[in-house]
Amino acid sequence: MLLGPALAVSAILFSLGVVGVLLRRNAIVIFMCIELMLNAVNLAFVALSQQLGMDGQVFVFFVMTVAAAEAAVGLAIVIAVYRHRETLDLVNINLLRG
């Protein structure tokens, strides 16, 4: 029941997220793209749980919890970086260059 379309939407959302992470330079946008990928995965979990049992739906809660924590920490880092460098363009943030 609608499994195919649901997985297709999930795949499209995930791919959009990946492309966003690959192409965008603003830290917040990349951050949102990652959230997009997480939600694409959540959609796949929910869609598949109809056939494979409730484990997938339970896992979605875990993902959402972790995503919330990640958002808090991630945004805090973004603010800290912005205070320091006055930019969120990742091309300029390259302290780890060898």
Next chain:
Amino acid sequence: MNPLAGTAADLVGLTILLPFLGFVANGVIAFVRPQEKRLVSIVGVGSVALAFAVGVAVFLAVLGARPEEPYVKALWTWMPVGDLRVAAALQVDQLSVVMLLVVTGVGSLIHLFSVGYMGEDPGYARYFAYLNLFIAFMLVLVLAASFPVMFIGWEGVGLCSYLLIGFWYTDKAKAEAGLKAFLVNRIGDTGFMIAMFLIFATLGTLDFVGAAAAAPARLAPGGAAVTAIALLLFLGCVGKSAQIPLYVWLPDAMAGPTPVSALIHAATMVTAGVFLVARANVFFAMAPVAAAVVAGVGALTALFAATIGLKQWDIKKVLAYSTVSQLGYMFIGVGVGAYAAGMFHLVTHAFFKALLFLGSGSVIHAMHAAYHHTHGHADAQDMRNMGGLAASMPVTARVMWVATLAIAGIPPLAGFFSKDEILLSAFTRGGENPFYYAVWALGVAGALLTAFYMTRLMIYTFHGPSRTGDLERPHLHESPAVMTAPLVALAVLTVLGGVINLPHVATLHRWLEPVTRRAVDFAGAPEASAGLEYGLMGLAVVIAALGIGLAARLLRPADLKPADQAPAEAGFAKLLLEKYRVDELYDAAIVRPLVWLSRVVLWKGVDAGFIDTAGVNGSAALARGLGWLGSHLQTGQVGTYVVVFVLGVLAVLGTLLGRM
């Protein structure tokens, strides 16, 4: 059960321990209180004299028990490795007891002499520490019950020899002489070690008793294995006992103090090679070729060194070449299977050559003191600066004449009997193999030269006009009693030493029979008819008298000039004075090519060219290159990381899908 168990022979370890404790004590004193010379003398001489007393007790035990088999006293297990079990064990038998008495007895006298000779030296304590250590190692060598234990002593005496030759190490030439002795001996030691490996590989044991029992059963007589073992052992002897071609270190070893020359480089250490051949007699008896090599090398060395001795001016150099020559006689003896004769000459030689060296030490001491008094700088060892010393040093002159007559072979002194017996044995072997007639002939020629060069030494040193400077002459005095007493004791031994093995009585010969029995089973002992024996004896006396007479007639001490005015030698005399330029030959043929090989090929080519560039610098460059690559992968750009990450995930997914 060996009859020696439970007797004084059990104390044999003490003979090694006492001098070793003396070494430790004197070594400590050398660091803490180097000025306590009285204490050093008591410890140094006392420890060796005590060892001699124990040695006499052990000898009396062997004399009483007359064991047919050696008594092996195992102290502890030293090397348990797989099938190889080497015990730190000492062997008491007729052969080792003879050496024990010679080493500790002559050693004690020389220690006593050193008290006078080295009395003024600032390194007195260090000197006695080394000398005690030498006695300890020498006793390990002669008392060892297996080849590896003997090797410990063998290397230990080599070490002490090195330390004592270079005793005055601030003099570069003396330090280099020590190094030369050490390096030349390495060549011989390699042979000794390979021989040990071969013995273990073929017989499975390294004990003297076990190897002597197993060799006749497990090795083919005259075969390649036993010949190789015997020849390699002999290579070790050639190094240690200064035979052609490795004799070159011994004359240079005279750089050490004179009592050291007497103890190490005349009486004891250099005879270790003869002792080794006598100890391993079974191998040499089973390998006639190797035995012939031993006798041949000995005969060549006996004559060759004697010719060099004819023309040396340094009193100690004459004696050094004389020692090389006499060691050649000992090797003739053990080479022709007359082990008792070889050992006999070893013992008598220890007496008269120690006496000659100590006598020369007494002379040098007097000369040195005289030059010291007048601040002269002439060579105190050059015979051209001596002459007429018999007037001021009567005791030294008399005892040295005794030793000279003994080494020349005048009856009834000890040297006559021992040298005669060796030449007789060689001549008797000539009946089986004419090669030994040549050995005998070389030996007889050497005997003539020996009588000549020793008489020359005596005439130039003690007789004729004095060539010492007028200022120095009144300061020439006989040495103190602490030095002349050992000389007189050795002179008595030189006169009476012959009784231990008189012809037909053959005490030493019978004494050593349990040790040489197996070898005699194989090769037989040379037996001579009485007529031949007396004939050769007469010939030996004529030869000796001829040598002495020729020297007395031909030499003109009155025409001799002091060293600084002497004209240069020419022709053959110059070649002899320059010792046939063998050192120069070795330098050109071996040392320089070796240095060239080391410098150009090994250093510049292999080390600098390959190991440094490819190995050391190469691995460093590789690490740096990898580091450069790794650090440049870290761009710091999040985008790059993500691209790589996504590509990686795609690759993993692709692989997984491909599998399905």
